[in-house]
Amino acid sequence: MDKALRLLHSLDHEIRLLEHSVALVEWDQETYMPSAAIDERSEQIALLQGTLHEKIVSDGVARCLSDLGAGQEQQEGDPSLAEADRAFVREVFRQHSRHVKLPKKLVEEMARQASLTQAVWAKARADSDYASFAAAFTKLLDLVLQKAECIGYTQSKYDALLDEYEPYLKTDRLRSVFSSLQRDLKRLLDDIAGSGTVVGAEFLQRTFDIERQREFSRSLLGDLGYGFKDSRLDESAHPFTATLGDLDIRLTTRYVEDNLCAGIFGTIHEGGQEDPEICMKDSDKVTVGGGALSPFSGDFATDNIFYRDLPRIRRWLVDEGKLFHQKVRNYLAQFDKDISVEQGDMRSGARVTVTAVSLTSTPEEERA
DSSP states (O other): OHHHHHHHHHHHHHHHHHHHHHHHHHHHHHHTOOGGGHHHHHHHHHHHHHHHHHHHTOHHHHHHHHHTTOBTTBTTOOTTSOHHHHHHHHHHHHHHHHHTTSOHHHHHHHHHHHHHHHHHHHHHHHHTOTHHHHHHHHHHHHHHHHHHHHHOOSSOHHHHHHHHHSTTOOHHHHHHHHHHHHHHHHHHHHHHHHTOOOOOOGGGGSOOOHHHHHHHHHHHHHHTTOOTTSEEEEEOSSOOEEEEETTEEEEEEOOBTTBHHHHHHHHHHHHTTOOGGGGSOGGGTTSTTTOOOOOOOSOOOOOOOOGGGHHHHHHHHHHHHHHHHHHHHHHHHTTOTTTOGGGTTOOOOOOOOOOOOOOOOOHHHHHO
């Protein structure tokens, strides 16, 4: 099985390179591409997506999965595989299983139409003209519905689409989560509306220089732990985050002269979506769900750190903290009544709070 596992890793690496190549041309379309280039760009994206699809459904991937014992009833492969290897096999099997149900022609047409529709939407948004966007959007929606039918579902058509971004989550569970959020948010909104307190926000609608907003957004990302050797911030019609490589994360935001919040919240939101892979050591990347983490056990302090290393240490603490909290959220979700609806009417309401706080400072900062 070692040979099959090594070959599957090699094939998966090629798939990842193609995924990053698709992300690169899509990112360029929304940031720097001349608008006149959209027709050929949509063809480029369709070609790349078709090539990527062929690689995912290839006989080579199928043989490796079979040799490793992966199947519908045993998606993680042979039980003798290491835990990280089983997780890797499961995710490759899941991706392969979804794609083999999709015709290459549909994959290419969806990619082409999504590219064209995005360009139409960007112009329609700038012009506040939904009518000019409706036809392209309707065509894309029809293709998405065809995709759902090809993949298949048991209850809701959305299950087939939701699984691409939230693996194994079903629409009925999602409804229960949203219902809980709706209840609590409505209570909060009612409390705010009934408080009689009015907070003035006029200062946010003043004119703010775009270049100063850019500088402030970069500063915000720095405070969030970003270094700009492996990431960058650009502008697009709608903020997004894209992974163009294992050490190449692209974020975008949107600045409006008379709406300071647009740039600030766009930057913070996208900054919170940094790909965990960029924070992992190479040896940890096959571990699905956040990599290897060391649990906190009590408080400790080291008080003779070199000044020059503080920025690096701060970045590491932020990155490892993200991974730790992600792992905690994934673990606790299985015990949350709002998500684990199959537990029925069992008594619930207990609370689990997890914190992990670190403080780094120089003597001068402590005295300030």
